[in-house]
Amino acid sequence: MQIQTPFRTDAADTSRLELTGIGVRFGGIVALDDVSLQVPAGSVVGIMGPNGAGKTTLFNVICGFIRPGDGSMSFDGRPFAPVPQRLSARGVSRTLQGLGLFAGLTALDNVTAGASGRHRSPFAAGLLGLPFAARSNRQAVGEASALLDEFGIGSYAHALPPALPYPVAKKVALARALISDPTLILLDEPAGGLDQADIDDLRELIRALPQRADSVVSVMLVEHNVDLIMSVCDHIAVLDFGRVISQGTPDEIKADPVVAQAYLGDREAS
Numbered sequence: 510m511q512i513q514t515p516f517r518t519d520a521a522d523t524s525r526l527e528l529t530g531i532g533v534r535f536g537g538i539v540a541l542d543d544v545s546l547q548v549p550a551g552s553v554v555g556i557m558g559p560n561g562a563g564k565t566t567l568f569n570v571i572c573g574f575i576r577p578g579d580g581s582m583s584f585d586g587r588p589f590a591p592v593p594q595r596l597s598a599r600g601v602s603r604t605l606q607g608l609g610l611f612a613g614l615t616a617l618d619n620v621t622a623g624a625s626g627r628h629r630s631p632f633a634a635g636l637l638g639l640p641f642a643a644r645s646n647r648q649a650v651g652e653a654s655a656l657l658d659e660f661g662i663g664s665y666a667h668a669l670p671p672a673l674p675y676p677v678a679k680k681v682a683l684a685r686a687l688i689s690d691p692t693l694i695l696l697d698e699p700a701g702g703l704d705q706a707d708i709d710d711l712r713e714l715i716r717a718l719p720q721r722a723d724s725v726v727s728v729m730l731v732e733h734n735v736d737l738i739m740s741v742c743d744h745i746a747v748l749d750f751g752r753v754i755s756q757g758t759p760d761e762i763k764a765d766p767v768v769a770q771a772y773l774g775d776r777e778a779s
């Protein structure tokens with residue numbers, strides 16, 4: 510079993526995201542320690558680990574909400590210093606555990622809003638009444654509507670988020686993340702709060718993400734549902750106390766006693 514070694518696959522030379530030696534401290538707490546991993550283009554990479562292992566911190570580093578004290582990142586082979594407001598323009602989008610939908614906007618408008626980051630300045634253009642702003646907004650509404658239909662939730666297009674069944678709200682959040690045509694999508698506990706039928710639905714949806722549209726999409730997935738993560742990921746990295754304690758294919762992770770011990774320790778502690 511490899512430890513602290515970046516993923517090596519046939520697609521490794523087309524790495525979408527590469528993290529090298531990432532370290533984050535919060536005062537005396539080491540949240541991430543020398544974390545190195547690769548997300549090859551077109552792959553689904555899972556991040557597992559007990560509570561407090563550093564999974565959310567890792568996503569926050571990739572999104573630019575936390576600047577690491579150590580290490581470096583590259584995206585499509587170029588140095589990557591993410592800025593949250595410009596993430597979708599760089600081809601990165603994220604779903605949140607808390608969904609983060611705008612309560613006062615319909616499902617359709619929530620998804621349409623996700624398209625705003627990919628154009629140069631649609632908001633300012635809209636204020637100025639520039640014709641291309643209206644055109645690009647019409648296009649975004651059409652794409653949002655198509656995504657809702659694709660996910661089988663088109664009938665909820667004009668409903669407000671508080672009225673949406675939870676699994677539908679989760680799909681709206683995913684559609685909002687996809688409308689900006691990301692090449693890297695970060696899914697933060699997508700199975701949380703879903704029943705088994707919805708998780709099975711989600712499994713198919715995640716499996717289909719890398720082949721979406723014209724671009725090769727890479728997926729990073731933080732997930733506590735072990736069955737889901739094992740069944741959709743090409744590679745998994747397991748964090749514990751901020752360190753990568755194991756990484757490899759789902760079968761390698763399942764067979765690694767270090768991983769079992771990390772989870773057992775977590776259960777005994779809680």
Ligand SMILES: Nc1ncnc2c1ncn2[C@@H]1O[C@H](COP(=O)(O)OP(=O)(O)OP(=O)(O)O)[C@@H](O)[C@H]1O
Pocket residue numbers: 535538539540558559560561562563564565566567
């Ligand atoms: N803003 C912060 N200030 C101080 N400590 C923090 C902060 N954010 C995270 N931590 C600490 O960093 C460590 C990693 O936390 P993180 O939330 O990344 O773990 P996690 O794997 O996402 O946990 P969970 O599965 O419970 O969401 C924990 O010890 C946590 O208490």
